[in-house]
Amino acid sequence: MKRVVGILAVFLLLSYLSHGYQFYGYPYIQKIKNFTLINQDGKEVSFSDFRGKYLLVFFGYTFCPDVCPTSMLRIKETLDYLGSYKKYVHVLFISVDPERDTPELLKRFISFYDPSGKYITGLTGKPEEIKKVAKMFKAYYEKVPIKDNPEVGYLVDHTAFIYLIDKKGILRIIFRPANDDPKRIAQDIIQVIKIFGVE
C-alpha cells in the first residue's frame, strides 16, 4: 500500500511539475549510487563523471541478436528526435556479458549507432561489479547456453528497460520494451529536462 501511494505520488508530482503532461514512460524516483566501470577505451569511468548530463541507461550485450539492436536503434532515433536538447543527453550501454564484451568490441558496437563517438559510452567491467550495478537498476540477466552449437556459445536473457536519469543522478523514468516509440521517448526526455533544468 505504501508503495502504491509512493508510486502515485511520483506520478502526481511529475505531472504537476509538467502541467499535466502525460508521460509515455513510467515515472520513478531513485537515487543511483556511484559506480565505476571500464569504458570502450579501456579507461575507468564513474557514474558521477556524467553528472550534469541527462542519461539514458541500457543493459545489453554486443552479441545480442534481436532485442539490443532494436533498443539501440530506438535510442539512436530518440537522440535524433531530441533536436537542440541532444547536447544535454548521453547514453550508457552497460554490458551484461562482460566476459565477451571487451572494450574493443564495445567500441565497434557503439560506433555503429553513434559514429560521432560523442553520445554513447559503452561500459564493461568485472562480472561482480556489473552484477552490483544491474541490481541497483533491478536489471536482471542470465546466460542461456545454445544447445547443439558450442561455437556460437550462449545468449543472455535480460531485461530491456531504458532508464532516464536526471542531471543529478536520480532515476526519473523507465521505458519498457513495449514503450519503444522514439518520438515519444524524446518528448518525455525533453519534458524532464524542462522540469529539472540544465547546467
Place this chain on the structure above:
Amino acid sequence: MGKIFTVLLVIVGFVYAKPEIVIEDPWVRAVPPTAKNTALFMVIKNVGDDPDTLIGVKTDISKMVSIHKTVNQNGVMKMVHVDKLTIPPNSKVELKPGGFHIMIMGLKRGLKIGENVKFTLIFEKSGRIILEAPVKMK
C-alpha cells in the same frame, strides 16, 4: 449419380486444396561488425487453401539458423526456439523484431547495409523457396 458427383467433388477438392506461400518484405537486420548474430524478418503469406509449415531455413552466411520467438517474461526478454511455424490457409504470419524471427547465429562475415543475402526456406508442402533479403538498418 448425384452421390458419385459429390464424392468426385470431395476427391477433386482434396487433391487441389494446396498451400501457396508468398514471402513479402524480407530483410536482415544490419548489426555492428562485431556482432556474431542477427535475424531475418519477413511476412509469410499463405494465399492457398491448405495450411503449410516452415520446417527449416538454410543460408551460407552463418553456422546456424533457427526459427525463434522473442518473448517478454515479466520484463525479461527471452528467445524461445520454435521447431516449426505453421501458416494457416488464407492468412499470414509476421516475423518482426520482438516476435518471431529467423535467428542467424555465428555469422561467418560482416554484412553490409544494402547487400542481398540468400536464404532457402523449407516448407512441409511447398518445398524449397529461395529468397534474397536486403540488409537494412531498421
